[in-house]
Amino acid sequence: MSSPVDQQINTDSSIQTFISSLIFNTGITALVFIAFDFVRKRNRKVYEPRTYLVPEKKRSEPLPTGFFKWVLPVLRVPDEEVIKRIGLDAFMFIRFMGLFMKLFGIFSVLGMVILLPLDSKNQKGGSGLDQFTLGNISDSNRLWAHLILSYFFSCATMYVLYHELRTFIRLRHEYLTTDEHRNSPRATTILVVGIPNEMNNSKALKALFDIFPGGVRRIWLNREPSKLVGFMADREKLVNKLEGSATTYITQHAKNLAKSPSKESNAENGSSAPSTTRPQHRKLLIMGKKVDSLETYRSDLSNLNQQILNLQKNPNDFKQLNSAFIQFNNYIGAQLAATSTVPRLTDIAPDDIIWENLNLKNNQRIIRRFISLAIVIALVLLWIFPVTFVASISQLESLQKLPLLKNIIGSFPKEVFGIIQGILPALGLAILMFLLPIILKFLSKFEGIVTYSSVDLSLQGKYYFFLVVNVLLISTFANGIFTALPNLIEKPTQAIDILAVNLPLASTFFLTYVLLTISASAIEIFQIAPLISDIIFRKFLAKTPRKIWQLERAMLYKDWGTAFPPHTLIACIGLVYSTVQPLILPIVTLHFMVHYLVYRYQFLYVYEQPNQTGGLLFPKGVYQMFTGIYIFQLTLTGLMFLKGAFVQGILCIILLMASIIVLVSMRKIFKHNPRAEFLPVDLTGIIDMKSRKVLVGNDRGEHKHEQEVVEKDEYARQDVLHINEGDEEELQKEEGSKTFMHPAITSAQPIVWLPDDQNISDDFINEFRKSGINATNQGATLNEKSKVVIDKNKIPLDIQDDKYAKQMMQEKAQEKNHGGPIQNVAGTSHAH
Known part of the structure; x- marks a missing residue:
C-alpha cells in the first residue's frame, strides 16, 4: 500500500x-x-x-x-x-x-x-x-461487472x-x-502482368481472353518510353522558363510604358520601349557568358519538340514490357477475367497507374x-x-x-x-x-x-x-x-x-x-x-x-x-x-x-x-x-x-x-459471396436502381420475357441507403485507342501561354509559331498595375487539366441545350 x-x-x-x-x-x-x-x-x-x-x-x-x-x-x-x-x-x-x-x-x-x-x-x-x-x-467480485461489460x-x-x-x-x-461505372473504361479493362514472352502479343492475348462474355475489344501492349519521359520532363521545365522570361519582359514593358508613355513608339517596329531589357541568364550556374533567355529557351524548346515528335511517331520502337491492358466489350467479361487464376487487376483508371512500375x-x-x-x-x-x-x-x-x-x-x-x-x-x-x-x-x-x-x-x-x-x-x-x-x-x-x-x-x-x-x-x-x-x-x-x-x-x-x-x-x-x-x-x-x-x-x-x-x-x-x-x-x-x-x-x-x-x-x-473486390457470380448483371432487382444474364433488354430476375433482400429494401449513380464523369465513356497508352507517347505539345498586352505578346506568339511552338494569349491579360490576371471562363482547353476541360465541355453542352449562359456560384456567366 x-x-x-x-x-x-x-x-x-x-x-x-x-x-x-x-x-x-x-x-x-x-x-x-x-x-x-x-x-x-x-x-x-x-x-x-x-x-x-x-x-x-x-x-x-x-x-x-x-x-x-x-x-x-x-x-x-x-x-x-x-x-x-x-x-x-x-x-x-x-x-x-x-x-x-x-x-x-x-x-x-x-x-x-x-x-x-x-x-x-x-x-x-x-x-x-x-x-x-x-x-x-x-x-x-466487482470484476464480474468488468467482465460482463x-x-x-x-x-x-x-x-x-x-x-x-x-x-x-x-x-x-x-x-x-x-451505368456510369459499368460503361467506363476502368470497369471494362483489366491489367495483366507477368505475361510469358510467347504470349506477349495481341493475337495470343485476344485468343486467350476472347472466351469471356462479350469478347475482347482492344489490347494495349505496355512499353517503356523512359527516354521520352525524360524529354517530356525537360520540355515542361523549358515551357515554364520560356513563359517566365516572356512574361517578365511583357510586364516590365507595360510598367515602362505606364511611367513614360511617350517612349511607346521610339523603336522602329513600334512594338517595344527602348528601356525594356530582354531577360538574360548564364547557361552555367555561376560561370559562363550570359545569353538571351527568350532566344535560348525558344530554340531549345523548338528542338526538343521535334525530338519528342519523332519518338512519338514510332511507339513500337520502345521496349515492350511483360504486361498489357485488355479492354472487353462489357464489364461482365472484365469481371470474370479478373477473377481467374493468373495475376490481373481490374477497376483501374488511367490516371491511377504508376507507369514506371509496369516494367517490373x-x-x-x-x-x-x-x-x-x-x-x-x-x-x-x-x-x-x-x-x-x-x-x-x-x-x-x-x-x-x-x-x-x-x-x-x-x-x-x-x-x-x-x-x-x-x-x-x-x-x-x-x-x-x-x-x-x-x-x-x-x-x-x-x-x-x-x-x-x-x-x-x-x-x-x-x-x-x-x-x-x-x-x-x-x-x-x-x-x-x-x-x-x-x-x-x-x-x-x-x-x-x-x-x-x-x-x-x-x-x-x-x-x-x-x-x-x-x-x-x-x-x-x-x-x-x-x-x-x-x-x-x-x-x-x-x-x-x-x-x-x-x-x-x-x-x-x-x-x-x-x-x-x-x-x-x-x-x-x-x-x-x-x-x-x-x-x-x-x-x-x-x-x-x-x-x-x-x-x-x-x-x-x-x-x-x-x-x-x-x-x-x-x-x-x-x-x-x-x-x-x-x-x-x-x-x-x-x-x-x-x-x-x-x-x-x-x-x-x-x-x-x-x-x-x-x-x-x-x-x-x-x-x-458477397465479395468486395468483384461482383459475385449471381450479381454479374444489372441492379435496377428503381425496382432494386438484380437482372442476371447476357440478355438485358432485347428479350425481357427471357430475362431471369433475382431479388436480393438487401438490394431490394427501399428504407436503406442506396447508390443510384457512379462517380465517373459522363465523358469518361468516350473511349479511344489511346486511353491506356503511356501518357508520354500520347501527350500533345504544351501551349506556351502568355498574357495579352495588345502588343508584345502577339509578336512573341508569331515568333514562337514560326519555330513550331504552339502559343496563345487567350484568357490572360495585364491589369492596371501591370500584373497578370486570368479569366477562368476563357482558359484554352488545351491548357486546362482534363477534369476541368470535361466540366467546361459538359456545361457548354448544357448551355446549348438550355439556350443561354450558365450562371456560376458568383453570379457571373461563363463566356465560352
Whole structure:
C-alpha cells in the first residue's frame, strides 16, 4: 500500500496532468475553430473550392456566413447526396467516424454509470484519476461487472463491424453496376502482368481472353518510353522558363510604358520601349557568358519538340514490357477475367497507374516486397527507443523516486510536472509519427505496386501496424513499467501485485493522447499550411498565367493510405482501456464526434480525391479493428489473473477464442459471396436502381420475357441507403485507342501561354509559331498595375487539366441545350 505522501503526490500528478492536457487542447481547439470560422469566407479557394471548382453535379451549396452557421448545413446533407458528391471512398470514411461515434457514445454511458462507482468506492483507496481504474479494485467480485461489460463491448463492436461490412459490400456492388461505372473504361479493362514472352502479343492475348462474355475489344501492349519521359520532363521545365522570361519582359514593358508613355513608339517596329531589357541568364550556374533567355529557351524548346515528335511517331520502337491492358466489350467479361487464376487487376483508371512500375518482373516485385518488409520491421524496432523515451516523460513523478534520477527530476518545480506530463509526451509522440507516412508511402510504391490506389491500401496496412506496435503496445508497456519501476526495485517479491495496480495507470497517458487528437481536428479543418501557401504563391511566386491557373485549379486531397489508421488506433485505444479506465470512453466519443463533423465539411467543401478505390479501404479498416479487440481481451485476461480473478480470466480467454472464430467466419463469409473486390457470380448483371432487382444474364433488354430476375433482400429494401449513380464523369465513356497508352507517347505539345498586352505578346506568339511552338494569349491579360490576371471562363482547353476541360465541355453542352449562359456560384456567366 502506498504511503499517504505518495498518494498525495500521485493525486496531484494525475489530476494536474489531465487538467493541463484538457486546458491546453480545449484552448487550442476552440481558438483554431474560431479562427477558421473567421477566415473561411475570406478565402473560398482554400475553404470552399468544391462550390465552384468541380463538375456541377458534385458541387456543394455555398455555406451561410455567421458564427458557426456552417455546422448545421454540413450535418443536414442527406447521405444519398453526400455519396453522390464525394464518392464511395470518402463516404465510407465518414461513415467509419459516425459508426464509432455512436458505438462509444453507448459505451460511455455504461462505463461511466456502472464502472466508475465500482472502481472508486471503498476499494484500495487510490488517489487522483488512479482511483477510477481497474487497478484500484481489491474486491474480485466487482470484476464480474468488468467482465460482463467486456463481453458486451466486444460483441457489440463485432456485430456493428459485421453489419457495416455487409452494408459496404452492398453499396460497392451497387456502385459497380451503375451505368456510369459499368460503361467506363476502368470497369471494362483489366491489367495483366507477368505475361510469358510467347504470349506477349495481341493475337495470343485476344485468343486467350476472347472466351469471356462479350469478347475482347482492344489490347494495349505496355512499353517503356523512359527516354521520352525524360524529354517530356525537360520540355515542361523549358515551357515554364520560356513563359517566365516572356512574361517578365511583357510586364516590365507595360510598367515602362505606364511611367513614360511617350517612349511607346521610339523603336522602329513600334512594338517595344527602348528601356525594356530582354531577360538574360548564364547557361552555367555561376560561370559562363550570359545569353538571351527568350532566344535560348525558344530554340531549345523548338528542338526538343521535334525530338519528342519523332519518338512519338514510332511507339513500337520502345521496349515492350511483360504486361498489357485488355479492354472487353462489357464489364461482365472484365469481371470474370479478373477473377481467374493468373495475376490481373481490374477497376483501374488511367490516371491511377504508376507507369514506371509496369516494367517490373514478378521476381523483382517479390524481392522488393522483402526489402520493404525488412525496412518496415527495422523502423518499428528503431522507433521503440524514442517512443519509450517519450513515455518516460509522462511518468516523471514516478521516476523521481529512483535514486539515480531523484536529484535531476527533483530540481523541477512541482507546478510544472502536470504541464510536462500532460502536454509534452502526447505532443512528442505525434511528432515522432509525423514523418512516418512519407517513408512508408515510398516503401509501398517501391514494392512494385502498379496503381496509386493499391499503394494506399498497402500503406494503410503498414501505417496501422506501426501505430499499433509503437503507439499502443510500446507506450502501454513503457508507461506501466515506468510507473511500477520504483516499487518493483524496492519490493521485487510483490511484482504481481505491483503490476496489477500500476499497469492500468498507463491510461492517463492515453487520456492526454486522445485529447491531443481532438485538437488535431481543428488543425485539419483550419488548413493553416495550405492557407499560408496560397497567400505566398499568389502574392510572390505565381507570376505567369500558367502558374496562376495551376494555383487556382489545385485542390487539396486526403491521403487515403494514412486516413483510416490513426482513427482505427483511437478506436482500439478506447476499447483496450474501456473497462480499465472508463474515463477514456467519453473522450474517445468526442474524438469521433468532432472528426465526423470536420471530415463531412472537408469532403463536401474542400477535398477532391485524385484516385478512387471504390471503398476498398473500409473493409481493410474493419478487419484491422479486430487487432484492437484482441489486445483488449488479452489485456483484460492478464489483469484478471494478476488480480487473482481466475474464473473471470478463464472467461476472458473463452471470449478471445470466440472473437477469433468470429473473424475467421467473417473472412470466410465475405471471401466469395458477397465479395468486395468483384461482383459475385449471381450479381454479374444489372441492379435496377428503381425496382432494386438484380437482372442476371447476357440478355438485358432485347428479350425481357427471357430475362431471369433475382431479388436480393438487401438490394431490394427501399428504407436503406442506396447508390443510384457512379462517380465517373459522363465523358469518361468516350473511349479511344489511346486511353491506356503511356501518357508520354500520347501527350500533345504544351501551349506556351502568355498574357495579352495588345502588343508584345502577339509578336512573341508569331515568333514562337514560326519555330513550331504552339502559343496563345487567350484568357490572360495585364491589369492596371501591370500584373497578370486570368479569366477562368476563357482558359484554352488545351491548357486546362482534363477534369476541368470535361466540366467546361459538359456545361457548354448544357448551355446549348438550355439556350443561354450558365450562371456560376458568383453570379457571373461563363463566356465560352
